[in-house]
Amino acid sequence: MGLAFAAAGWFQIGFALAVLVAPTRVWLWLAVAANLVFLTAWATSRTVGLPDWTGDGGTRQARSADILCVVFEVAIVVGAVALLVESRVLERWKSAAPAVAVAVAVGVLAGTTAVLVSPSTANHAHASGDEHAHPTTATAHGHDASDPSAATGHDHTESTITYDKLPAATKAEVDQVIALWANKYPTAADAASDGWFNPGRSLYGIGAHYVSTVGFSGAAAFDMLNPNILLFDGDGPDAKFAGLSYVVADVPEGFTGDYDAWHSHPSACFEGGRVSSLTEKNSAVWLSESECTARGGKVRPLENDQMMHLWIGPEYINRAPIFAHDHPDLYDGYNPKRDG
Structure with missing residues (x-):
């Protein structure tokens, strides 16, 4: 599961760079397919639970951090589909990409910061110990002496x-x-x-x-x-x-x-x-x-x-x-x- 999270994260970074430097229909289709997989895995983990062979079996509670990720992934799917359906938008995107990237980055930074400082995230540990500190995770703390x-x-x-x-x-x-x-x-x-x-x-x-x-x-x-x-x-x-x-x-x-x-x-x-x-x-x-x-x-x-x-x-x-x-x-x- 840790490797799966890492692979998903690196894919998202690679996709972000690709659509800024050389946006193509291939990258957009890959983004739609990959993010639908991510969204399906998340929905499964929060409803019926992932299978035990993943090393992260059982159902989870939805928290602000993962909900924000889901919102971003839905936005990627919707945006990519819009570009694919209206090809002229893709051509205009190439010239507008830097400005859009700045605006999106600011929005992502603001939303992520708000979630990271929220109490639910501060109390949430997800390491190999949220609430299974194989990882944690998990949260390590020392009490005030x-x-x-x-x-x-x-x-x-x-x-x-x-x-x-x-x-x-x-x-x-x-x-x-x-x-x-x-x-x-x-x-x-x-x-x-x-x-x-x-x-x-x-x-x-x-x-x-x-x-x-x-x-x-x-x-x-x-x-x-x-x-x-x-x-x-x-x-x-x-x-x-x-x-x-x-x-x-x-x-x-x-x-x-x-x-x-x-x-x-x-x-x-x-x-x-x-x-x-x-x-x-x-x-x-x-x-x-x-x-x-x-x-x-x-x-x-x-x-x-x-x-x-x-x-x-x-x-x-x-x-x-x-x-x-x-x-x-x-x-x-x-x-x-x-x-x-």
């Missing part, structure tokens, strides 16, 4: 899509996970009785991470129905199930579409044999590696692990983006900067 009450202080890919907004194909996969896990271990005690244990403590925004005593490996392949970690909302045995997490060595295809947001942390701080903090520089919440060692902790590297959270707990699923890194209901978890 001056505001620890609303910050995690680390950089990571993030998703903003909620469960109810997921496209049908992605929601169907999430529903499979929900059916298996959402009510399997209502409390931490239930998970512990089945061999899961917490190697750390309930942390700010991400809860307590329970792993299985059967074995834990970040090098394992992504298995949608078999997560590596269970997330609970506290340290005690009565802590409620909030969600789960996947840990793999490399960012996988994951769930259908580009909605799941994968992230990594450079390392973690262990104090007293338990994880007490992620380690991030200039964080309002987490310790840096030097701060960890100054407190007598040990730094364990994590940079080869890619993680993704899925908030499917009955009391958590509709209160935050389904693939969010942090859950706002868990900000009372341990914050080493705030809690000492």
Whole structure:
């Protein structure tokens, strides 16, 4: 899909140069055919969804950026057809092309700028992680270190899509996970009785991470129905199930579409044999590696692990983006900067 976007973009640039330098009927027919293909692909992705083999399956929400592209493409088709139907216009175009080009460029620049600064575009990530940070995409952000009450202080890919907004194909996969896990271990005690244990403590925004005593490996392949970690909302045995997490060595295809947001942390701080903090520089919440060692902790590297959270707990699923890194209901978890 990335190559397809690149090819489309380069074709549009080549077409623009061609019709300025030497406009011909051949170029106009190519423009009509190519842009009709682009428009059909866009309409399919926003209605029934592209097939999975494209690497970008599932339906998407139309946003201001892609709608503007569609408007430009429709304008190209209409303009090209008009020139083809009225050949005399094509002859006059050759002399008027520079002036028209300037006017069109100004209009495109103004429209594009307006879309790029709009909130919907700023919050939209489409990398290999909009809302599937294989790419993102996806959007990487760092929270303001001056505001620890609303910050995690680390950089990571993030998703903003909620469960109810997921496209049908992605929601169907999430529903499979929900059916298996959402009510399997209502409390931490239930998970512990089945061999899961917490190697750390309930942390700010991400809860307590329970792993299985059967074995834990970040090098394992992504298995949608078999997560590596269970997330609970506290340290005690009565802590409620909030969600789960996947840990793999490399960012996988994951769930259908580009909605799941994968992230990594450079390392973690262990104090007293338990994880007490992620380690991030200039964080309002987490310790840096030097701060960890100054407190007598040990730094364990994590940079080869890619993680993704899925908030499917009955009391958590509709209160935050389904693939969010942090859950706002868990900000009372341990914050080493705030809690000492």
